[in-house]
Amino acid sequence: MLKNKFVVLGVTGSIAAYKSADLVRLLKKRGARVQVIMTKSACKFVKPLTFQVLSQNPVITDMFREPYRWEVEHVALADSADIILVAPATANIIAKIAAGIADDILTATILATRAKVVIAPAMNVHMYENPITQKNIEYLKGLGIKVLEPEEGPLACGYTGRGRFPAAEDIINILEELVGKAQDLKGRTFLITAGPTREPIDPIRYISNHSSGKMGYSLAHKAIIRGARVILVSGPTNITPPAGLYKFVPVETAIQMEKAVLENFNQADVVIKAAAVADYRPKKFNPEKIKKKDDEMIVELVKNPDILQELGKKKQNQVLVGFAAETDKPEKNALEKLKRKNLDFIVLNDVTQEGAGFGSDTNIVKIIYKDGRSEALPRMLKEDVADDILDRVLPFLTENG
Ligand code: C5P
Numbered sequence: 302m303l304k305n306k307f308v309v310l311g312v313t314g315s316i317a318a319y320k321s322a323d324l325v326r327l328l329k330k331r332g333a334r335v336q337v338i339m340t341k342s343a344c345k346f347v348k349p350l351t352f353q354v355l356s357q358n359p360v361i362t363d364m365f366r367e368p369y370r371w372e373v374e375h376v377a378l379a380d381s382a383d384i385i386l387v388a389p390a391t392a393n394i395i396a397k398i399a400a401g402i403a404d405d406i407l408t409a410t411i412l413a414t415r416a417k418v419v420i421a422p423a424m425n426v427h428m429y430e431n432p433i434t435q436k437n438i439e440y441l442k443g444l445g446i447k448v449l450e451p452e453e454g455p456l457a458c459g460y461t462g463r464g465r466f467p468a469a470e471d472i473i474n475i476l477e478e479l480v481g482k483a484q485d486l487k488g489r490t491f492l493i494t495a496g497p498t499r500e501p502i503d504p505i506r507y508i509s510n511h512s513s514g515k516m517g518y519s520l521a522h523k524a525i526i527r528g529a530r531v532i533l534v535s536g537p538t539n540i541t542p543p544a545g546l547y548k549f550v551p552v553e554t555a556i557q558m559e560k561a562v563l564e565n566f567n568q569a570d571v572v573i574k575a576a577a578v579a580d581y582r583p584k585k586f587n588p589e590k591i592k593k594k595d596d597e598m599i600v601e602l603v604k605n606p607d608i609l610q611e612l613g614k615k616k617q618n619q620v621l622v623g624f625a626a627e628t629d630k631p632e633k634n635a636l637e638k639l640k641r642k643n644l645d646f647i648v649l650n651d652v653t654q655e656g657a658g659f660g661s662d663t664n665i666v667k668i669i670y671k672d673g674r675s676e677a678l679p680r681m682l683k684e685d686v687a688d689d690i691l692d693r694v695l696p697f698l699t700e701n702g
């Protein structure tokens with residue numbers, strides 16, 4: 302799976318730096334292209350020549366080395382990397398990444414990349430367990446960076462504890478798992494809904510909600526990357542639709558969304574309804590702007606169709622995934638919804654938590670299955686929550702053939 306993948310390996314100043322040489326050897330053996338970047342202190346432990354020979358590529362140690370190439374090097378590396386692996390990672394580099402510092406070629410490349418970043422910490426146990434390091438690690442995990450657990454055992458500093466560099470084979474397995482996702486949804490059609498709906502009262506006013514569409518757009522984006530054919534039905538949002546969509550259907554109201562979803566349902570293998578559909582709409586649309594008159598005004602509302610519930614009734618082989626934004630007895634309500642709508646699983650946002658739900662770039666979700674089993678995911682970028690949701694769709698697709 303690593304064949305022809307471009308791995309940028311950052312080696313930093315830990316005694317475990319010599320172990321990375323083996324990592325390069327194994328990466329090359331699996332067919333990866335490897336570009337090693339060494340920090341100044343890493344070069345004190347191991348000579349760049351070791352990595353140069355093993356990677357068959359000159360090692361980069363200096364952001365301003367000559368001769369200058371025509372492209373901006375850290376941006377070129379950041380753009381072309383499939384994975385950036387920092388191994389071993391010192392407490393210092395972890396802190397710098399967490400702070401957004403970009404004062405050398407490695408940190409600048411990491412700050413500029415959109416590729417998956419994997420970090421393998423190796424350091425003295427007290428440095429690792431220091432709350433500052435732990436806070437930084439938690440923060441990076443929250444941003445979707447994969448931070449590996451160091452192993453426990455005797456350390457070079459004489460202490461015994463957690464801080465050892467994981468076995469090179471284990472690191473390679475994790476990288477394979479990450480890139481293996483590359484095309485695992487190929488040949489599948491996804492119908493995804495996103496954003497709020499708008500229910501007009503008159504030509505000027507409408508009823509809506511705070512949905513930004515970020516979760517649904519992230520799902521669409523990730524499903525495209527993983528090879529799926531994606532139809533995105535979206536209420537009004539400020540987000541540019543991801544490149545590579547099979548079809549984009551912009552809608553305003555719940556009724557329009559219902560029509561678009563039903564029209565595309567038969568060709569879908571998976572439906573993920575991340576849209577926050579308004580439950581009610583004004584009974585009557587006033588073609589003229591309603592004039593300000595009395596102290597009180599009553600807008601009569603009628604129920605919108607529950608699109609997902611309709612799909613649940615029509616469902617044959619499709620995998621159906623719903624979202625629930627709850628503020629009260631979240632799990633109980635989500636499970637009830639899942640059953641009523643005949644879903645395979647439901648993604649519960651507890652919108653009362655900081656860093657979850659509407660508008661935010663991150664989300665904290667719990668996945669609840671038919672049998673009542675639930676899985677709590679940590680706070681992550683919506684893009685990474687999207688990948689985790691797609692991971693959970695996969696077994697249902699295999700089950701359905
Ligand atoms: O019942 P509730 O609106 O909380 O359910 C949320 C789930 O149902 C979401 O997946 C949402 O997209 C979907 N839904 C729908 N049609 C509605 C209301 C919600 O498809 N009218």
